[in-house]
Amino acid sequence: MSQNYDDDMLVCRCEEITVGEIREAIRQGARDVTGIKRRTRAGMGLCQGRTCEKLVQAILRQELCNAPEEISAATPRPPVRPITFGALGRGEVE
Amino acid sequence: MNSFDVVVVGAGAVGTSVAYHLTKKGFEVALVERGDIASGTSSHCDAVALICDKKPGIDTQMGYASIQVFKELAKEFSYDFEFHQPGSLYVCETDQEYEVAADYVKQQQADGYAMRMVDPYEMQEMEPYLAKDLVGGIWTEPDSSMSPYKLCFAFVEEAKKLGLKVFDHHTVQGIKLNEKGSVEGVITDRGTIKTKRVVNCGGPWARELGKMVGLDIPIFPRKGTILISEKTARVCNQKVHEFGYMLSKFEDINFKRNVSELVEKHNVAFNIEPTKADNFLLGGNREYKGFDINTEIEVMRAIAERGIRFFPIISEINMIRAYSGVRPYCEGHLPIVSEVEEIPGYFIAAGHEGDGISLSGITGRMVAQIMAGEETDFDISKLNFSRFKGQTFADDMAE
Numbered sequence: 158m159s160q161n162y163d164d165d166m167l168v169c170r171c172e173e174i175t176v177g178e179i180r181e182a183i184r185q186g187a188r189d190v191t192g193i194k195r196r197t198r199a200g201m202g203l204c205q206g207r208t209c210e211k212l213v214q215a216i217l218r219q220e221l222c223n224a225p226e227e228i229s230a231a232t233p234r235p236p237v238r239p240i241t242f243g244a245l246g247r248g249e250v251e
Numbered sequence: 252m253n254s255f256d257v258v259v260v261g262a263g264a265v266g267t268s269v270a271y272h273l274t275k276k277g278f279e280v281a282l283v284e285r286g287d288i289a290s291g292t293s294s295h296c297d298a299v300a301l302i303c304d305k306k307p308g309i310d311t312q313m314g315y316a317s318i319q320v321f322k323e324l325a326k327e328f329s330y331d332f333e334f335h336q337p338g339s340l341y342v343c344e345t346d347q348e349y350e351v352a353a354d355y356v357k358q359q360q361a362d363g364y365a366m367r368m369v370d371p372y373e374m375q376e377m378e379p380y381l382a383k384d385l386v387g388g389i390w391t392e393p394d395s396s397m398s399p400y401k402l403c404f405a406f407v408e409e410a411k412k413l414g415l416k417v418f419d420h421h422t423v424q425g426i427k428l429n430e431k432g433s434v435e436g437v438i439t440d441r442g443t444i445k446t447k448r449v450v451n452c453g454g455p456w457a458r459e460l461g462k463m464v465g466l467d468i469p470i471f472p473r474k475g476t477i478l479i480s481e482k483t484a485r486v487c488n489q490k491v492h493e494f495g496y497m498l499s500k501f502e503d504i505n506f507k508r509n510v511s512e513l514v515e516k517h518n519v520a521f522n523i524e525p526t527k528a529d530n531f532l533l534g535g536n537r538e539y540k541g542f543d544i545n546t547e548i549e550v551m552r553a554i555a556e557r558g559i560r561f562f563p564i565i566s567e568i569n570m571i572r573a574y575s576g577v578r579p580y581c582e583g584h585l586p587i588v589s590e591v592e593e594i595p596g597y598f599i600a601a602g603h604e605g606d607g608i609s610l611s612g613i614t615g616r617m618v619a620q621i622m623a624g625e626e627t628d629f630d631i632s633k634l635n636f637s638r639f640k641g642q643t644f645a646d647d648m649a650e
Contacts, residue, residue, distance in 0.1 A: 186419060192287045195294055195400045203481055205571060235546055235573050239481060243566030246555035
């Protein structure tokens, strides 16, 4: 995970966010996955960061020169996987 | 860390707006925030600036003035906070609600606001997916929408260009007073900042910041929950909410809706709003649970159930996330925007409850006017902290 990513590489496929946009968010003060998310939308799409979170953490570590344990993950929120409003409203949930 | 004209504590919508407006007025400003910008209430909320949910009088006056501020800033700022003005639609389920709504609209129209009653036919034209059995509604033309956290980032980025210094990840531990009892500095976990003026923009945490100087600020966390959909084709074109929401917001109106036990139990009232990213937000409820922002499955279920009653089409759409946040409820429902008489140099701009985004624009403008010794745009004596003089408040709020 130590290679230098190109600025135009796609990180979040759901929201189409690139490495360059993540780096710009860090310049604006983002220090963790949640800060990146609010500034860029990376991790706000259908998969809720399942694909990109590790990559976002790696870029944060690289840019901020932090140790892996210093970069926190995004806040876990329900649902674990998407559910229709209908199923939820009818109480069809575990 | 050196000295500043003003230290603003709290980087939510209100704090960032106050910091921006003060910087713009020519003050040297430091913005101190315990976490990241927009990491508290202003990223756990909805995204609208409305007048339709305000009481006639100062509440609406502030709401309208705030929308005008956003409108101007959207043109001025290079940072896009997604401001747009689609209007909003309040919907009534019963004739009784419709009558109360019509009375309310008459008062607002008399004050010159662009609100009007719409019939079911017109509502269907505006919102084709809305349930067909509703009796009518209120359409409010000036009502607006924006991204709440982008609004905070926009205020900060634009103010930085004018000289604002941001101290994020700095926790305020105390306010330093001199022998005369006036503000002298702000003590953080990473050093002390000298200043003669501090603005408490702590939102739900304003009470905590008040205690540091012995103030009993009656602002308490009130929890709300919102569900987010996947990206979809347009379901709704603007904020749509049930008129019952207003009635549940103002506790002095005694009104009973015909809703399920679950919806009643969790104080759930339907509201939906489209986002620029093609999702929609579905809310909401209000409850006192301290600072706990865990999202409860029962509340989520009640919100979904109530949402489907008004927009049956969402039944087949996926929810991808749910979140809860705390809003700063202030005793008496109006926010506090004033200097504190007892402590020269200590200002409060907090307690906007669910209207923090909505009123942040005008709040920042008013604080800058107060501090510059100018007259405020309108009479805000009702927002003065002195209204609580001699009163004490218990820490815990219970339903």
